[in-house]
Amino acid sequence: MNLWLLLTVNSITLGGLLFLLSAGFSLIFGLMRIPNLTHGSFFMLGAYFGASLVAWFGVDFWLAAAIAALLVAALGGVLERFVLRRLAGQEQAQVLVTLGVSFMIADLCLMEWSGDPMTVEAPAALQGAAHFLGLTFPAYRLAIILVALAIAALLWALIDRTRLGAMIRAGVDDPQMARICGIRISYLFTLVFCLGAGLAGFAGMMGSPILSVYPGLDADMLPLALVVVILGGTGSLLGSLLGSFVVGFLYNFGQALLPELAYFVLFLPMVIILVIRPQGLFGRRAP
Amino acid sequence: MTALAIRRLDKSFGGLRVARGIDLAVETGERRLIIGPNGAGKTTLFNLIAGELKPDGGTVALFGADITALPARRRAHLGLARTYQIITLFPKDTLLHNLLLSLLGRAPLRWNPVARLAAQAALQQEARQRLMDIGLAHLADRPLSQTSYGERRRVEIAMALAQKPRVLLLDEPFAGLSLDERRDVQALLAAVPRDVTMVMIEHDMDVALDFADRISVMHLGEVVVEGARAAVVADPRTREIYLGE
Amino acid sequence: MRRIALALALAVLLAVPLWAGGSFYVNIVSQILIAAIFALGLDVLVGYAGLISLGHAGLFGVAAYGVAVMLGAGFGHLAAIAAALALCVATTALFAVLALRTTGIGFIMITLALGQLLWGLAYRWIDLTQGDNGISAASRPAPLGLSLASADGFYYATLAVFLAVLLALAVLAASPFGASLKGTRDQPRRMTALGFDVWTIRFLAFLLSGLCSGIAGVLFFYYNEFISPQALALSASAEALLMVIAGGSGTLLGPIAGAALVVAMKSVASAYIARWNFTLGAIFVLIVLFMPEGLVPGSRRLARWVWAARKGRRNPAAAESGG
Numbered sequence: 078m079n080l081w082l083l084l085t086v087n088s089i090t091l092g093g094l095l096f097l098l099s100a101g102f103s104l105i106f107g108l109m110r111i112p113n114l115t116h117g118s119f120f121m122l123g124a125y126f127g128a129s130l131v132a133w134f135g136v137d138f139w140l141a142a143a144i145a146a147l148l149v150a151a152l153g154g155v156l157e158r159f160v161l162r163r164l165a166g167q168e169q170a171q172v173l174v175t176l177g178v179s180f181m182i183a184d185l186c187l188m189e190w191s192g193d194p195m196t197v198e199a200p201a202a203l204q205g206a207a208h209f210l211g212l213t214f215p216a217y218r219l220a221i222i223l224v225a226l227a228i229a230a231l232l233w234a235l236i237d238r239t240r241l242g243a244m245i246r247a248g249v250d251d252p253q254m255a256r257i258c259g260i261r262i263s264y265l266f267t268l269v270f271c272l273g274a275g276l277a278g279f280a281g282m283m284g285s286p287i288l289s290v291y292p293g294l295d296a297d298m299l300p301l302a303l304v305v306v307i308l309g310g311t312g313s314l315l316g317s318l319l320g321s322f323v324v325g326f327l328y329n330f331g332q333a334l335l336p337e338l339a340y341f342v343l344f345l346p347m348v349i350i351l352v353i354r355p356q357g358l359f360g361r362r363a364p
Numbered sequence: 365m366t367a368l369a370i371r372r373l374d375k376s377f378g379g380l381r382v383a384r385g386i387d388l389a390v391e392t393g394e395r396r397l398i399i400g401p402n403g404a405g406k407t408t409l410f411n412l413i414a415g416e417l418k419p420d421g422g423t424v425a426l427f428g429a430d431i432t433a434l435p436a437r438r439r440a441h442l443g444l445a446r447t448y449q450i451i452t453l454f455p456k457d458t459l460l461h462n463l464l465l466s467l468l469g470r471a472p473l474r475w476n477p478v479a480r481l482a483a484q485a486a487l488q489q490e491a492r493q494r495l496m497d498i499g500l501a502h503l504a505d506r507p508l509s510q511t512s513y514g515e516r517r518r519v520e521i522a523m524a525l526a527q528k529p530r531v532l533l534l535d536e537p538f539a540g541l542s543l544d545e546r547r548d549v550q551a552l553l554a555a556v557p558r559d560v561t562m563v564m565i566e567h568d569m570d571v572a573l574d575f576a577d578r579i580s581v582m583h584l585g586e587v588v589v590e591g592a593r594a595a596v597v598a599d600p601r602t603r604e605i606y607l608g609e
Numbered sequence: 610m611r612r613i614a615l616a617l618a619l620a621v622l623l624a625v626p627l628w629a630g631g632s633f634y635v636n637i638v639s640q641i642l643i644a645a646i647f648a649l650g651l652d653v654l655v656g657y658a659g660l661i662s663l664g665h666a667g668l669f670g671v672a673a674y675g676v677a678v679m680l681g682a683g684f685g686h687l688a689a690i691a692a693a694l695a696l697c698v699a700t701t702a703l704f705a706v707l708a709l710r711t712t713g714i715g716f717i718m719i720t721l722a723l724g725q726l727l728w729g730l731a732y733r734w735i736d737l738t739q740g741d742n743g744i745s746a747a748s749r750p751a752p753l754g755l756s757l758a759s760a761d762g763f764y765y766a767t768l769a770v771f772l773a774v775l776l777a778l779a780v781l782a783a784s785p786f787g788a789s790l791k792g793t794r795d796q797p798r799r800m801t802a803l804g805f806d807v808w809t810i811r812f813l814a815f816l817l818s819g820l821c822s823g824i825a826g827v828l829f830f831y832y833n834e835f836i837s838p839q840a841l842a843l844s845a846s847a848e849a850l851l852m853v854i855a856g857g858s859g860t861l862l863g864p865i866a867g868a869a870l871v872v873a874m875k876s877v878a879s880a881y882i883a884r885w886n887f888t889l890g891a892i893f894v895l896i897v898l899f900m901p902e903g904l905v906p907g908s909r910r911l912a913r914w915v916w917a918a919r920k921g922r923r924n925p926a927a928a929e930s931g932g
Contacts, residue, residue, distance in 0.1 A: 173897050
């Protein structure tokens with residue numbers, strides 16, 4: 078398989094993972110204006126939980142991913158309900174607390190799982206190659222793309238087609254107005270935070286066969302999620318989707334073609350977008 | 365000389381036209397009242413005059429000079445001052461400090477990073493004097509958050525006056541005030557020298573009518589009725605606008 | 610009362626090599642002072658201007674690498690330091706022009722991105738920075754012939770710089786410009802209406818904070834006699850921010866207290882507490898929950914409450930009459 082094709086597939090795969098990670102961040106930030114700097118930790122925790130379920134209890138890969146997502150979602154709910162809710166509107170406090178929690182999680186992970194990276198094998202059915210359109214691809218990477226798209230479709234259906242989604246959209250557009258219309262904003266917040274955290278955890282497990290799980294994974298993934306959200310615009314699912322793929326491509330092609338300027342290639346577009354159009358490509362309100 | 369001349373001022377937010385070709389001319393020393401139902405575009409007009417909003421078309425002139433393209437902070441230097449519907453002062457700072465800031469706004473001293481602010485005798489003296497003028501000198505060292513709403517409104521007006529404005533814009537200065545507080549503010553405004561031009565948005569008709577020389581009635585983004593106080597009050601269109609078509 | 614406390618503190622600081630108990634501890638205090646300079650500089654932006662930056666480690670690193678590269682190219686210490694600080698301020702100016710397009714969360718994210726940009730350069734531009742291997746220093750400077758090779762010698766140099774920075778910022782805080790800056794933090798719209806040039810005020814504050822970061826970076830390089838990309842990582846920017854917020858933003862003592870807390874945890878407590886990172890994170894969370902304004906203002910509030918309670922108990926009548 079030639080280099081360009083491989084790079085392209087890897088880019089789309091990374092894009093899929095990033096979408097799962099940043100969709101949650103975008104919703105959380107779009108709805109609640111919370112810069113959730115714990116989001117990278119959610120990703121890493123999901124990976125550790127899932128990897129442990131597989132390695133220690135022989136749980137099926139997909140089941141482990143689902144359980145890991147639920148565990149992280151629950152953790153997210155606790156964080157939102159008991160800590161973040163008390164700090165509404167206090168930017169500095171939110172930054173301090175989400176960073177503090179990320180320190181705590183990172184250290185606990187180090188304690189529990191030590192510093193050695195954990196590798197997780199892709200589900201047996203997806204190891205090996207798949208044939209598609211006359212070309213050969215690594216099957217698991219293809220699966221990630223499909224799963225990400227499926228979840229994107231589900232999320233879109235949720236946001237665009239359900240009452241809950243309408244409430245979320247209303248909350249993103251105008252929280253005060255939404256409250257006045259009788260929407261139980263506090264329940265909505267907790268729900269969205271759980272959803273975002275759970276997605277991040279799920280993404281962590283999904284990504285583990287490719288990225289593996291190691292201390293520092295959280296700090297590696299968080300900036301990428303931020304770039305996606307900046308590029309795509311906060312609170313916009315379409316923005317997160319497109320932004321994820323753009324970042325996936327920038328990251329992989331950047332590493333391959335311009336290794337010395339890899340991070341430049343990644344962050345420069347983010348800076349440019351922030352400067353020209355602070356609300357991102359599809360965002361509604363400027364940050 | 366016309367203190368404030370607005371010609372064909374246009375502003376839209378997406379599909380919503382908030383200013384439709386507004387024409388307004390206020391003479392030096394005049395007390396102009398702007399009234400109109402909610403949503404008429406009165407505060408938007410103030411924001412356009414002050415430079416916080418950029419118009420889509422039209423001009424704003426201050427004593428003959430076109431200020432349409434001038435940034436808001438420069439307009440303060442040219443003699444424009446305003447108060448806001450919602451009081452946005454500095455709650456954690458003392459009344460004295462609030463007033464000091466209004467005095468610093470146009471002073472070259474504001475860039476000085478080495479002098480001691482507390483040691484600027486002339487500035488401190490003027491700030492205290494202005495607090496004395498509004499009868500709040502005894503609260504000079506109290507944080508603004510520990511004062512009443514009426515006191516804060518008076519501080520806000522004092523701060524606007526401390527800018528030595530030639531044109532003063534007042535956005536609903538009497539809103540939310542008790543009867544006594546209203547009388548205090550009324551007295552404060554009545555004492556403003558005649559060389560200062562004042563334009564006021566107000567809903568409270570009792571006090572506002574007392575204040576006005578001329579009245580402009582706005583509706584849906586344009587000035588519909590304008591003239592001397594008695595004429596406007598008697599005009600049937602004014603009643604129509606307020607009581608519905 | 611305050612004069613006495615200040616004089617006492619100064620005396621304690623001057624005597625550190627005498628009471629600290631060995632060069633290991635003297636070095637810890639040096640580290641605290643360097644971190645404090647960094648935190649104080651960041652506080653100019655976070656506490657006084659109200660703009661949260663997650664990219665200041667990048668500016669710190671630009672100065673540190675600036676010295677390293679200049680020394681490697683054969684320049685003397687003075688030239689290297691001057692060039693490094695100039696480069697740092699120029700980079701800060703660029704940061705500022707880009708970042709000041711937004712405020713609030715946008716500002717946080719753009720400064721994060723810019724910091725990451727610089728980290729990426731340090732990590733990947735191997736020809737210039739040796740990448741992960743870092744750059745070492747052959748020697749420390751010897752100002753006026755005094756050697757800084759020893760822990761004590763370096764400590765006094767650091768102390769002198771720290772005191773100079775602290776004094777400068779104290780003067781700034783009490784100045785008209787300082788009042789203007791704090792005004793833009795609280796009510797930028799009102800400040801504009803009063804005639805202040807909010808953008809330029811913020812820009813100048815940014816430059817000052819960048820310069821302080823650069824000074825800290827230079828000291829850091831000479832202290833470790835080494836610089837690596839790790840110093841510009843997101844975690845370094847985050848740590849500095851935490852020092853400011855946890856200690857108490859917008860105060861002079863706050864960043865110093867925050868710096869002492871973080872450095873003490875990392876260097877000293879880490880020997881006794883295995884999970885010091887966790888503990889540090891937990892301390893931050895507790896601070897947010899119980900003293901959201903920071904350790905220093907929070908402690909003052911606590912002290913006032915205790916004082917008032919004791920006064921009340923001794924003289925209930927006075928307390929009730931609203932003393």
